[in-house]
Amino acid sequence: MSATTTNARHSTGNSPVPPVRKRNSLAKGKLPKWAIWAIAAGSIIIGAAASTLTGFSIAAFAIYSAIIFLVAASVITTVVEGKRRGTNAMWTYLIYAAFIVALIPLASVLYTVLEKGLPGLNGHFLFTSMNGVTGAVDNQGVENGTPVVGGAYHAVMGTLLITLWATLISVPVGMLTAVYLVEYGQGKTLSKAITFFVDVMTGIPSIVAGLFAAAFFGMILGPSARMGIVAAVALSVLMIPTVVRSTEEMLKIVPNELREASFALGVRRWRTILKVVVPTAISGIASGVTLAIARVIGETAPILVTAGIASNINMNVFANWMSTLPTFIYYQIMNPTSPTNVDPSVQRAWAAALLLILMVMALNLIARLVASIFAPKKGR
């Protein structure tokens, strides 16, 4: 800063006759605005040249251009504006670069899922199961060029049922725990312990949750007990902490005056909680629960070890193996229906992936809508 000001003062003070078209003295010692665009254009050109020399590819072109731009922009800024501003410029561009780098996988994943999933996502895929679809069927389909047979109906139903049961288990437990933490347990050691372990539970690897449910039911029902409800228990282990955290946050911001007003009128605590506190916070709670569902609906590992895999429609969570969309995707990729002709399986996997992403995005959107629609009404 000081360097620039002295610079500016020097140049204005020492020039005997200021030229007519002189730049503003405040802008002295600074790069003009167009300079950075010029550097960018230059580095793109040099980057293109360099990448053609080493065998052209988009990735190489982008990486070379970015590095050249970063170095050139920092060095030129350092020379013109001084070391401190040069450092500032370098880190600014690095941080912009970090953001762009983070967007690349997002864009690539979304593009891939759309591009590969759209051809396979049709009515047949949505409403047919994989029952009776074997490697021979796929081989014949590829030879004759007929559309892919078999779909994910069983997996969609499995996903919905298992998630529904997981929600039925986690929402009461999670909400009651949050009520305990906020309304009954303030400052108690037990509630501090619960808060801490709920946080710790957030970090349980999903596969461990699956193993727990498998081990638990394995001890009760024998080692090969695999069915929908086991998976639902595994998912609830993952879902409960999320529900507790979001409900707790929401209950905490319910103004104390509402509770006190209700108490002052002689309303019992449990009715106060049920009729005043929870309804006030219901929008946030509902959106938190929706986000928790969105989180567990895409879980694969716990389903893999608890519900097995099925190719037929099974609507009963208390018996027999079940498929869900994530395990369907996993098995279609890892063990294609026909090992010699993997294309139909790959197409089914991506169609299922697109369907799964659509479900997750829809849940996220619903969470936002719920939060805004049921937001607490202002008293005025």
Added chain:
Amino acid sequence: MRVVNSTTRTSNTPPPLQHWLHHPRFVKALAMTTNALTSKSSTSGRLGDKIFSGAALAAGVLILITLFAVAVFLLIQALPTFFADPAEVSGGQGFFAYIWPIVIGTVIAAAIALAIATPVGLGVALFISHFAPRKVAGPLGYLIDLLAAIPSVIYGAWGYMILAPALVPGFEWLAKNLGFIPIFAGPASQTGKTMLTAGIVLAVMVLPIITSLTREIFLQTPKLHEEAALALGATRWEMITTAVLPFARPGIISAVMLGLGRALGETMAVALVLSTGNLIPSLIKTGNQTIAAEIALNFPEAFGLRLSELIAAGLVLFLITLVVNIFARGIIARHKEFSGAN
């Protein structure tokens, strides 16, 4: 500058309360009380109170029991492995020799993921909190949160089909030019299904965790500190190093630890992306394995002692992530009053 996530948090400050008398909830409560007074609710009300508080307490205790039960049931089911004849355990040299390489593999995968995700994640968080124009900062943050919403199996499929083949030329370049470093020793895998690919996929999955946590903390830097730094003539970067980063240090550490917990336990990305094998130092060759992927790949066909082995592996993973998470949460709890990161 505060970006408030409208889905999970409506506002940190309660709405003004001068008019609580007109609040619909209050009016409702008033109506309720009149009902309560005219009916014979005093005994049933007391009972209701007891039942309700009992249920709330029970739910809270159930959570503690569940966490405890996770450990206990895994331990019970894993016990046969610890007492089995070493020759019968996979690999034939006992459980320790079996679990050791995959623990190292897990740590390597997580280390790669964090080495990539930490700088990028902090950069993105800084971009959203201090660099992006205020109007677009919120939507951009939401965009990064989208990364967290994509299910892990889709990342796995993406890594398997898109990223792995795309990285093969890069691996070949590494093997040719940096092959003298053991971790880049060639010949590079021709499918690209290597530890480095798995680590990159994990990095993408960990990134939103680190970004969203650190972004929250960066936004909580006292405005006065930032303005004081700028007023003293600091450039934006100097302001960040002198005011923002020191303030956020504990939060950054715990965010990275939470990311580590996720990376250690992530299953599908590794199970799909990594072509497994024995523990080797090279990251660009087929080989290595992680605990979570080992379980996912082998559990469906496992029975008897093998089942017990895999559950024992799960127990080890559980303990590792538990320690990491307790440590991270401890840091957050200690700095809660001024970091607010949770």
